[in-house]
Amino acid sequence: MSSPAGTLRVRGTVAVTVCAGIVGVAAVTVVPWSYHPRIHATPIWAAILLALSCVGELAYVRMRHGTSFEDLTVYEAVVVASVLLLPPAAAMLVPLVALLAASAILRRRLVKTVFNLGSYAASTSAMVAIYTALAGGQQPFSARSVGAVVVAAGAFAAVNLLALATVLSATEQSTLTSVIRAEWRLSAFMAIGNVALGAVAVALAMQTPVLLPFASLPALTLGYAYRAVARGADERARTGHLVALGGMLATGSPPERVLLDVANVVQQAFDASAVRALVPSRGWIVTVPDGADRATGQVEIVDADGGDELGMVQLQLVLGQRSGVPGARPWQGKPRRLSDSEKALLTSIVQMLASAVGTAVHAHALREETAKLASVVENASDGIVVLDGRGTVVLWSPALAAITGRDASTVVGTRSTRREPLSTLAEVLGATVVEALPPVDLTKALRPDQPCAAVALTVRRPDGDERHLRASVSALFGADSMLQKMVVIVHDVTADERLSRLKNDFVATVSHELRTPITPIKGYARLLATRGAAMDDEQRSRALRVIEDRADHLSRLVDDLLLASKMSVDGLGGIPMDLAAHDVVALVRHAVGGVSNIAERTVLDVPDGELVARCDPTRLNQCLTNMLTNAQKYSPPATPISVRVWSDDEAVTIAVADEGRGIPADELERIFHRFHRVEDPMTMTTDGTGLGLFITRELARAMGADISVVSELGVGSCFTLRLQVLPVAASAA
Amino acid sequence: MRSVLVVDDEPNVRSLVRDVLELNGYQVREASSGGEALTAVDSQPPDCVVMDVMMPGLSGIDVLAELRSRPVLDALPVLLLSAADDDHSTWAGWRAGANCYLTKPFDPDMLTAWLLRLSTDDAQAD
Numbered sequence: 001m002s003s004p005a006g007t008l009r010v011r012g013t014v015a016v017t018v019c020a021g022i023v024g025v026a027a028v029t030v031v032p033w034s035y036h037p038r039i040h041a042t043p044i045w046a047a048i049l050l051a052l053s054c055v056g057e058l059a060y061v062r063m064r065h066g067t068s069f070e071d072l073t074v075y076e077a078v079v080v081a082s083v084l085l086l087p088p089a090a091a092m093l094v095p096l097v098a099l100l101a102a103s104a105i106l107r108r109r110l111v112k113t114v115f116n117l118g119s120y121a122a123s124t125s126a127m128v129a130i131y132t133a134l135a136g137g138q139q140p141f142s143a144r145s146v147g148a149v150v151v152a153a154g155a156f157a158a159v160n161l162l163a164l165a166t167v168l169s170a171t172e173q174s175t176l177t178s179v180i181r182a183e184w185r186l187s188a189f190m191a192i193g194n195v196a197l198g199a200v201a202v203a204l205a206m207q208t209p210v211l212l213p214f215a216s217l218p219a220l221t222l223g224y225a226y227r228a229v230a231r232g233a234d235e236r237a238r239t240g241h242l243v244a245l246g247g248m249l250a251t252g253s254p255p256e257r258v259l260l261d262v263a264n265v266v267q268q269a270f271d272a273s274a275v276r277a278l279v280p281s282r283g284w285i286v287t288v289p290d291g292a293d294r295a296t297g298q299v300e301i302v303d304a305d306g307g308d309e310l311g312m313v314q315l316q317l318v319l320g321q322r323s324g325v326p327g328a329r330p331w332q333g334k335p336r337r338l339s340d341s342e343k344a345l346l347t348s349i350v351q352m353l354a355s356a357v358g359t360a361v362h363a364h365a366l367r368e369e370t371a372k373l374a375s376v377v378e379n380a381s382d383g384i385v386v387l388d389g390r391g392t393v394v395l396w397s398p399a400l401a402a403i404t405g406r407d408a409s410t411v412v413g414t415r416s417t418r419r420e421p422l423s424t425l426a427e428v429l430g431a432t433v434v435e436a437l438p439p440v441d442l443t444k445a446l447r448p449d450q451p452c453a454a455v456a457l458t459v460r461r462p463d464g465d466e467r468h469l470r471a472s473v474s475a476l477f478g479a480d481s482m483l484q485k486m487v488v489i490v491h492d493v494t495a496d497e498r499l500s501r502l503k504n505d506f507v508a509t510v511s512h513e514l515r516t517p518i519t520p521i522k523g524y525a526r527l528l529a530t531r532g533a534a535m536d537d538e539q540r541s542r543a544l545r546v547i548e549d550r551a552d553h554l555s556r557l558v559d560d561l562l563l564a565s566k567m568s569v570d571g572l573g574g575i576p577m578d579l580a581a582h583d584v585v586a587l588v589r590h591a592v593g594g595v596s597n598i599a600e601r602t603v604l605d606v607p608d609g610e611l612v613a614r615c616d617p618t619r620l621n622q623c624l625t626n627m628l629t630n631a632q633k634y635s636p637p638a639t640p641i642s643v644r645v646w647s648d649d650e651a652v653t654i655a656v657a658d659e660g661r662g663i664p665a666d667e668l669e670r671i672f673h674r675f676h677r678v679e680d681p682m683t684m685t686t687d688g689t690g691l692g693l694f695i696t697r698e699l700a701r702a703m704g705a706d707i708s709v710v711s712e713l714g715v716g717s718c719f720t721l722r723l724q725v726l727p728v729a730a731s732a733a
Numbered sequence: 734m735r736s737v738l739v740v741d742d743e744p745n746v747r748s749l750v751r752d753v754l755e756l757n758g759y760q761v762r763e764a765s766s767g768g769e770a771l772t773a774v775d776s777q778p779p780d781c782v783v784m785d786v787m788m789p790g791l792s793g794i795d796v797l798a799e800l801r802s803r804p805v806l807d808a809l810p811v812l813l814l815s816a817a818d819d820d821h822s823t824w825a826g827w828r829a830g831a832n833c834y835l836t837k838p839f840d841p842d843m844l845t846a847w848l849l850r851l852s853t854d855d856a857q858a859d
Contacts, residue, residue, distance in 0.1 A: 511816075512787070512816050512817075515816045515837055515838065516743060516746075516816060516837075517745075518837075518838045519743075519745075519746055519749070519816070519837040519838040519839065520743075520745035520746055520748075520749045521838075522838040523746075523749040523750075523753070523838060523839060523841055524749055524752075526840060526841050526842075527749070527752060527753055527756070527841050530841070530842065531756050531841075534756055535752070535756065539752055539756075542748065542752070543749075543752065546745050546748065546749070549745075550745060
């Protein structure tokens with residue numbers, strides 16, 4: 001009766017059964033039956049039969065129907081005796097009164113009592129009516145009356161079976177016919193047994209009452225048969241539960257879930273009112289049903305050593321409280337004890353449970369570990385590819401997808417046609433190997449005793465992009481020394497290689513830049529030392545002038561290098577700034593004056609008054625000098641260099657424009673990068689370290705300013721520096 | 734008195750070489766680029782050329798290759814004066830047909846010694 005719909009069906013069935021019973025009782029009592037006057041139809045016999053019916057109902061054997069139970073009794077035998085001995089109305093009423101009394105003693109639930117009364121009223125009235133109608137005025141145990149009692153008992157069993165099947169089909173959610181198919185043999189067997197028992201008892205009582213005790217023999221036989229049937233049903237149900245248990249243990253659920261499922265099954269299989277499953281070492285306690293009061297029943301503890309680090313797993317069963325209203329004492333107050341076979345079974349279950357919980361714990365740990373590894377693979381910046389022994393890709397990490405431009409979904413499962421691991425790798429990566437260092441044959445290099453190798457690879461992707469990769473190859477060999485798996489961790493060093501090339505270029509540039517001024521310095525110094533006396537005054541003074549000028553140049557170069565290295569190490573924090581309000585116009589004039597050979601080319605367009613902005617005058621001068629010398633360097637000697645200064649509400653802007661060769665559009669941002677030069681350092685036509693604009697922009701930013709550039713090839717370039725205007729209060733101060 | 738053509742884009746280096754050579758009695762002409770050097774050689778071949786390698790436009794190696802491709806000038810003594818002292822650059826200079834490869838910064842006495850040696854070789858070859 002799990003669902004509301006099921007409950008309604010059961011109630012409907014009970015109502016119909018009760019109605020049928022009332023109709024039956026009414027029919028039997030109202031119809032003026034003609035029957036053979038019963039010889040023993042006395043109140044004493046009625047009382048004896050009442051008592052026997054009651055006892056017959058109380059001595060039941062409980063039989064399982066899925067989750068519900070049916071009580072198998074010898075009540076029907078007493079009904080048969082009543083029908084044979086009592087007048088129709090009494091034969092019907094006596095068993096019903098006995099049934100009511102037995103239900104009261106057993107404290108059966110009201111709905112069950114009402115159903116039983118209705119069902120037995122209907123079946124008994126049918127039996128009484130059929131027997132009386134068929135036997136007519138015949139004596140008991142004439143051929144006709146025996147035939148009548150067999151037919152009547154058959155009708156009794158049929159009506160009972162129908163009522164039982166109807167209510168079971170409602171509670172078990174199965175069809176009426178399937179229940180009847182499953183139950184008809186038992187009903188027929190009960191009918192025959194009860195007719196035999198009832199008839200034998202009556203015959204003995206009528207002929208030789210002294211032999212009556214022997215009538216208990218068929219009763220015992222019947223009871224024994226009932227027990228066998230009930231045990232069979234129990235075994236079937238238990239087998240079903242154990243099969244379910246096997247399924248549950250194999251699901252790979254979390255350990256706590258396994259405990260709960262097993263406790264539920266054990267509760268049903270052993271008909272326990274509560275089950276607790278405990279794993280003391282883990283502190284797990286699972287109680288089924290949740291919150292059951294263990295004090296109401298006996299707790300039987302079955303211990304089993306799990307045999308692993310989990311230690312002990314326990315199952316505690318609360319047995320004995322088998323029926324009745326929760327809280328009310330059942331009549332068989334004695335707790336049920338587990339039989340030896342049940343204990344053995346339970347011990348096996350506990351052992352299985354312990355191993356299942358152990359497995360579940362390991363599986364859980366494994367899943368967590370796997371998840372951890374998966375997240376490592378997911379988040380690793382290095383690409384990871386795993387190939388099986390036949391070169392099939394089984395794992396392709398997201399980083400590798402980024403490096404190769406090929407998604408995991410398109411690669412996993414594909415198989416290389418190559419045999420040599422390096423070619424396999426290249427094929428898998430979708431690239432051709434340009435160069436491999438060391439140029440090893442991995443088929444030979446990877447051996448069970450030396451399963452790792454590192455290779456620096458230069459590969460070309462299908463899109464022509466060349467990548468520098470560092471691959472760590474680890475091979476896993478099986479017992480037969482056959483390659484089983486190859487794990488390759490691919491580190492993309494293309495960016496590092498580019499940076500390294502940039503640095504090499506920078507070193508070449510810097511060494512050239514440093515050596516260039518040293519040549520005249522050292523040369524003139526040596527000349528003065530060895531041939532000074534032979535030189536005339538003009539030669540000597542030129543020599544000294546060149547030495548001084550080149551030394552100054554060197555010193556500026558070294559300053560730039562130090563500044564740039566400070567910027568790279570400390571960021572802007574490394575450059576001390578002395579920010580205050582200064583007249584930018586004056587600073588621009590000063591900067592132009594400081595660059596040699598530029599004054600005559602410069603077209604100055606500045607306002608007459610002051611333009612005050614926030615800056616560090618020394619650093620601003622450095623920026624302006626860089627901008628001016630760049631304009632000078634990268635434009636033909638005779639062309640003008642225009643310097644404009646203007647202001648708006650927010651900024652004072654300085655623009656330096658030349659009419660030089662211009663800068664390619666794709667270089668416009670990169671010219672501000674450290675070490676970057678538009679020209680190849682080996683063939684460049686102008687000197688410079690590639691640091692000027694980098695330093696200028698970093699200094700400008702440190703002053704809260706910014707530098708930008710617009711340029712057109714062959715027309716010229718214009719660099720613009722915007723300095724923040726100070727707030728009025730600050731500038732006044 | 735022998736004439737020397739000094740080719741270098743760096744004016745300070747040109748003036749240094751000029752001073753060194755003039756003090757040793759050479760007649761010096763200057764060219765500030767590879768192109769100028771070829772023009773100068775064409776107009777009046779010098780007895781010897783002292784030439785920088787890394788120059789804008791035509792490099793010293795380019796000019797040397799051009800000179801060596803001309804039948805009249807293939808024996809003209811050329812001394813390369815380069816800032817690049819790595820093996821690769823040195824070999825490139827020698828392979829292009831330089832008679833001498835000196836690296837900057839250079840010793841003025843070494844330069845004049847080599848020039849003397851080259852002129853002697855030249856005289857012997859004649």
